[in-house]
Amino acid sequence: MVRFATIGTNIITHEFLSAAAKHPEFRLQAVYSRSVEKAQAFNQAYGAPLLFDSLEELAACPQVDAIYIGSTNYVHAPQALTMLSGGKHVLVEKPAGSNLREVRAMVDTAKSHGLIFMEAIRNVYQPGYEIIRNNLHKIGAVRRMVAIYCKYSSRYDAYKNGTLLNAFRTELSNSALMDIGVYCIHPMVKLLGMPDSVTATSTLLHTGFEGAGTVILNYRDKQGVALYSKIVNSALPSEIQGEKGSIIMPHITRLAGSYIQYNDGTQEPLPIPQEEDGMYHQVRAFLDAIAGRLDTAKSDQASLDEAAVMEEARQQTGIHFPADDAR
Structure with a gap:
């Protein structure tokens, strides 16, 4: 217990x-x-x-x-x-x-x-993440990963009406990248590793808050692209593109329904179960780690790589937090 x-x-x-x-x-x-x-x-x-x-x-x-x-x-x-x-x-x-x-x-x-x-x-602890990782070899050499998460915030209407809620306050270390884009960046660095360089652009609202952005992770032989927003929705899927085909994910945080689209036009559904509770497996992993059943070295590294990529992206787009000044 x-x-x-x-x-x-x-x-x-x-x-x-x-x-x-x-x-x-x-x-x-x-x-x-x-x-x-x-x-x-x-x-x-x-x-x-x-x-x-x-x-x-x-x-x-x-x-x-x-x-x-x-x-x-x-x-x-x-x-x-x-x-x-x-x-x-x-x-x-x-x-x-x-x-x-x-x-x-x-x-x-x-x-x-x-x-x-x-x-x-939570998305990297769902069973679907490992199923996708274990099927990457089927699409050949990976050349690009595109992760998309755009969600019109329930608090954005209040912002537009002049009420500044916490979700749109930069001084609380909030931004579209930190709140939404992290779901794209974390699985990307966990699958592809730390990039050689980062290129970032942001859409800033009138208060200077980042409403949306794009981060490109540049590798010698491939590319990662993260598209994220708190001010628009998107119906586009995410995908991992390889030389023999692509893995299509209906949503970067909900992996059920993912499939392989091969170059010859055939498709292979991936056996990913429907997730009723996305956090269940996250809690399972944490309990396993406490009990010594799971090594956290890879998750630690992914969190460090995620933080490094997002910090570089913020530096390029001029998004500064008071927490950055603390020592």
Whole structure:
């Protein structure tokens, strides 16, 4: 049994708890919020025995083994480092940190304390990801990967009407790249590795917030292209293009229905199950890592590579976070 605490009281934390409850090794032990009243309100649906409004007290609590962090981007790293220093395993929502320095600090701190750190990037823990990886040889030499995730934000109408909600505040380490593009960048670097160079462009809104963008990952023999947005939708699929054919993915975060389109016009469906709960397998991987059944070296490297690519892209497009100035 792994005794969890949650940090964050928004919808993503509810999704995490819904997925985690399906694992017999999971137990919700504590809820943290900046106010006990808010923690109590959130906990009404779950009945965790402990409530906290102090991160330091939570980190020191011997009745908690692991932490799920689903808070705002800019506090991911400070909260994770506090928990790791207190001896807690940490699963932190994407993006793990505001920049490469923060992600490296989390990875290094976890290693030095013999703990598990993992970024919650659910699409690479779905069964479909490994099925696609295991079928790459069928399309020959890979020459391009195109990952597309464009989702009109439910908060964009408020932004256009003059209400600046957190999702559109750059000072909180938010941007289309950090919030949406990460789902494209992470699987790309995990499949293709760290690129030789990065080329990035962004569409900035009137407040300077990045609404959409394109990041190109340049390799000697191939290319990765990430197209992402918080201000438009897209019905286009993602794909991995090889010399013998392409793997077509209906959506970069939902891989069921993916297939191989061969150069001769034939198609081969990939046996990817429908996913009712995208976070279920992420929680499974985290529990396996805590139990010593899963090595996190590759996931650590993918998080570091993702952070490096996104930081370079932000530098090219002039997107700066206050967290970048911290030392």
